Amino acid sequence: MDCVKIGQLIAKLRKEKKLTQKNIADALGIQSKTVSKWECGLGCPDLSLWPELSTILGVDMKQMMEGEITSNKPDSGNIDKVRFYVCPTCGNILVSTGSASIFCCGRKLERLLPKDVSDAIKITVEEIDMDYFITFDHPMTKEHYISFVAYVKTDRVFLNRLYPEQSPTCRIPMNKGGKFYVYCNQHGLVVYSDQALNQAVKR
Known part of the structure; x- marks a missing residue:
């Protein structure tokens, strides 16, 4: 896992949801400094936390673990x-x-x-x-x-x-x-x- 890419993505998704690091930490039952370390690329979430973290941030767990969300092409309206x-x-x-x-x-x-x-x-x-x-x-x-x-x-x-x-x-x-x-x-x-x-x- 690329902890730097994953951390940057977690920070981006958290801000999109208008959540604080404390909000994430409280929901996962961990300390705020742990979330801070993830976002700084100093470590990755424990495997047991991924399912709930992906639910909180509203994204596919597999893509989040890769540190990159694949966007679909814009809807042509057809x-x-x-x-x-x-x-x-x-x-x-x-x-x-x-x-x-x-x-x-x-x-x-x-x-x-x-x-x-x-x-x-x-x-x-x-x-x-x-x-x-x-x-x-x-x-x-x-x-x-x-x-x-x-x-x-x-x-x-x-x-x-x-x-x-x-x-x-x-x-x-x-x-x-x-x-x-x-x-x-x-x-x-x-x-x-x-x-x-x-x-x-x-x-």
């Missing part, structure tokens, strides 16, 4: 590059509009990669007022269910959360030119084009 993540532990659904390091329950999550629509869940679409009412041919059991559906268009993401044993239906705005995503906990993420939605509409 909603077409939306990425979905699902935590395998708690089931949280997270969304980013570009490259990102996403963590949940202590794990780094990998983005969900959409599968070809030929493997998709069969859908039936009805036009109601200005919405699509979509019904999925899906069992929706406790072991096998759709976790979420999302419609992505221009600058918006319409996200619907579904639950086991719930009716396999959702309602989304009738906007042309978007993409419709469905995530099943067993079969993964599927994307439908606007054309595929139109073809599924009951005539």
Whole structure:
């Protein structure tokens, strides 16, 4: 470990959080002079302190131990590059509009990669007022269910959360030119084009 780099990073992150050395020390149950030594590069935190220290400073522990935080490229604002993540532990659904390091329950999550629509869940679409009412041919059991559906268009993401044993239906705005995503906990993420939605509409 490069104690000088790590110390400089700890000092930087601490100041960003508007914390004093005493605040850090009290939270970790150590003396303020110990934190001062870290920031001066005269030593590194004990291994037992890293998990809590990274939580206090709000950063990834691995990157902090390397003394350098890797920044993502600036978000271009292109909603077409939306990425979905699902935590395998708690089931949280997270969304980013570009490259990102996403963590949940202590794990780094990998983005969900959409599968070809030929493997998709069969859908039936009805036009109601200005919405699509979509019904999925899906069992929706406790072991096998759709976790979420999302419609992505221009600058918006319409996200619907579904639950086991719930009716396999959702309602989304009738906007042309978007993409419709469905995530099943067993079969993964599927994307439908606007054309595929139109073809599924009951005539």
